[in-house]
Each structure stands twice: as structure tokens, then as C-alpha cells.
Amino acid sequence: MLKKISVVLAFCALAFCGAAAAQTDSERLEAEKNSQSRELVAGQKELSLLPPTEFSAAIGEYVLGALSEKSGHALEKAYIVPKEKFREGFSIQDAGVLMRSIGKMRGMLYYSRSDKDWGVLYSSACRTEGPKSQTALPDLTEGSADQKTLYAFMDDHTFGKGQYKITYRQTERQLVMFMENVSALCYGPFKAVQPGGFKICASVIDQGDHFLVYMCDSAEFKIVSALKKRLNNSFEARLEAICLWFVKMGN
Numbered sequence: 001m002l003k004k005i006s007v008v009l010a011f012c013a014l015a016f017c018g019a020a021a022a023q024t025d026s027e028r029l030e031a032e033k034n035s036q037s038r039e040l041v042a043g044q045k046e047l048s049l050l051p052p053t054e055f056s057a058a059i060g061e062y063v064l065g066a067l068s069e070k071s072g073h074a075l076e077k078a079y080i081v082p083k084e085k086f087r088e089g090f091s092i093q094d095a096g097v098l099m100r101s102i103g104k105m106r107g108m109l110y111y112s113r114s115d116k117d118w119g120v121l122y123s124s125a126c127r128t129e130g131p132k133s134q135t136a137l138p139d140l141t142e143g144s145a146d147q148k149t150l151y152a153f154m155d156d157h158t159f160g161k162g163q164y165k166i167t168y169r170q171t172e173r174q175l176v177m178f179m180e181n182v183s184a185l186c187y188g189p190f191k192a193v194q195p196g197g198f199k200i201c202a203s204v205i206d207q208g209d210h211f212l213v214y215m216c217d218s219a220e221f222k223i224v225s226a227l228k229k230r231l232n233n234s235f236e237a238r239l240e241a242i243c244l245w246f247v248k249m250g251n
Contacts, residue, residue, distance in 0.1 A: 025118070027244055028111055031079055037236075040074035040218065042067045049078040050214050051205065055169050055176045059201050062178055063216045066199050072228060073235045076216035079243050083210055086250040095175040095204040095211075096145035096168065098249055102127045102152045103139050110157070110241035113233040121241050124155035131163050131182040146170040151182075158234045159185035159192065173206040187231065192221045198235075202242055213246065215239040 036049055044067065047060050067074055083090065098104075105125040109118055126136035127150055134153045145168035152164045163183040169176040179200045185193035200217040219235055 025111070027247070028240065031081070031240070031244060031247070034080045035077055037075060037077045040064065040067060040076060040216070042069050042071060047076050047216060049076050050203075050216075051212065053174055053203075053205060054171060055174060055203065058169070059176065059203060059214075059216070062201055063199055063218050066218050066220070068220065070220050070222070071218055072221040073232045074216075074218040075236055075239065076214070077236075077239050077243075078215075079213040081211045081213055081243075081247055085247050086211075090250050092170065092173055092175050092204065092206055093144070094250065095246075096170050097141040098246060099175060099177050099202065099204075100141045100145055100148070100150065100168065101139050101249075102150065102166075103136070104249060105154070105245065108241055108245045110237045112237060114230045119157055121157050121238065122154050123157070124153070124161075126153055127151065128153045128163070131165060133163075134161070144170050145175060156185075158231075159187060174203060176201065176203045187227065190227075192231065193219055197221065200238065202239075202246075204246070213243045215243060 038048055040063070044064055047056070047064070050056055050059060063074070103126050105122050107123075108121045108125070110121040111118055127139055128135060128137060130151050133151070136153075140148070140150065147169070149165065149167045152166055153161070154164060155161050162181055162185055164179055165182050167178045179202075180196055181193060181198045182195050184191050184195055185198060197220040198217070201215065203214045205212040205214065217235055217239060219231075221231060
């Protein structure tokens with residue numbers, strides 16, 4: 001009996017994932033039509049897709065300041081998302097709550113450009129007490145996200161288990177999330193990225209009838225050249241996945 005129940009539950013889970021992937025596929029194609037991407041290189045002085053805001057300099061320093069000749073990946077992406085894609089009254093405060101909901105990132109879907117298929121990016125995701133903890137704590141989402149710092153544990157499809165530090169800035173019209181790894185990221189048997197070598201920034205900017213979801217990241221890694229393209233695809237997939245997840249959860 002238990003075996004039959006397990007089979008039924010497994011079938012339902014697969015059916016759900018298939019439906020979710022199909023739905024997200026159409027969202028992904030639509031989102032890409034309203035997005036721009038730019039590769040970043042060492043020595044670059046500005047982020048061309050980021051409009052001037054109170055936090056533009058801080059975002060630029062966070063990502064561009066980390067670029068060097070050793071950087072294997074660096075990219076910026078900007079998505080224009082009509083407010084009609086979100087639930088009525090969705091605000092920057094709501095964005096701050098959502099982007100601090102680490103536990104809700106569990107099961108986040110992403111599209112693998114290498115495999116041409118959908119998968120689960122984070123099989124586990126939770127807030128933790130500190131940079132070395134894996135013990136799940138409830139999300140802290142009350143009040144403004146401004147100046148808040150959280151630690152998170154995530155079991156990543158590509159890089160396995162890792163700890164992250166996440167810091168936030170917020171005004172009435174903008175939410176910024178700065179995230180970096182505080183543990184090494186491994187790609188199979190390779191220690192691909194050292195602690196602090198992967199930085200990602202996500203910002204939501206209220207621009208009247210739409211939100212600009214701006215994202216950028218950089219990663220310093222040493223790995224055989226044959227795997228570089230696959231890693232670059234994996235890093236870019238994260239930016240896309242976070243944006244799609246944000247819009248879906250904000251609906």
C-alpha cells in the first residue's frame with residue numbers, strides 16, 4: 001500500500017513539475033522579449049543597463065569592483081515587467097518582503113541552456129543563523145529590508161550545498177539585494193569558485209507603469225576551458241530564474 005502511495009505521489013510531483021515548467025517556458029520567452037543583456041569585462045567603468053538611482057554607484061562598485069582578468073563570468077540583464085503581471089497594489093515594500101523569503105526559493109525552476117531543459121535550481125533553501133550554519137530558521141520579512149543582512153543555505157543544482165550572505169537596501173521606489181557566496185562552490189570534483197568569488201545583485205525599480213528588474217553578477221573561477229561555457233550558461237540561468245520566480249511569486 002505504501003509503495004502504491006509513493007508511486008502516486010511521485011507521479012503527481014512529476015505532473016506538477018511538468019505543468020510548472022510548461023507555464024514558466026511561456027513566461028520565459030515573453031520575459032526575454034522585454035529584456036537586454038550585456039557582458040561585463042575587467043576595467044569597465046559603468047553598468048550600461050542600470051538607470052541612475054540612489055544605489056547605482058553601490059551596485060556598480062559591488063560587481064565591477066570585483067572584476068579582474070581572472071573573472072570567468074560577468075553579466076548584466078534588465079527586464080521590463082508591466083505592473084499588470086503582479087497582484088494589484090504590489091509595491092517595493094512587497095518586493096522587499098518577497099526577496100527576503102529565502103524559504104520560498106526552494107523549488108525555484110530554471111532553464112538550462114546547456115541541456116535545453118528545465119530543472120530545479122534550489123532543492124533546498126533557508127535562512128540560517130550564520131555563514132557556517134545549515135539549520136533552517138523562519139524567514140524575517142517584517143518592516144523595511146533596508147540595511148538588513150541575512151545568511152542563507154542553498155542546495156544548488158550545479159554547485160551543491162553552499163552558504164551565502166545577503167544584504168539589502170530599500171527606498172520607496174527601489175529594492176536592492178546583494179548576494180555572495182561565503183563557502184566554496186564546487187562543480188563536481190572541482191572547487192570552482194572560492195568564498196566571495198561569486199557576487200550577484202538584483203534590483204527592482206518602480207518606473208511608474210512597470211518595474212525594471214535589473215540583475216548583474218560576476219564569478220571568478222578556474223576550470224578547464226571545455227567547461228567554461230557550461231558554467232557561464234549556469235550563472236546566466238540564475239539571473240533569469242530569479243526574475244521569473246520574482247514575477248511568479250508577486251502575482
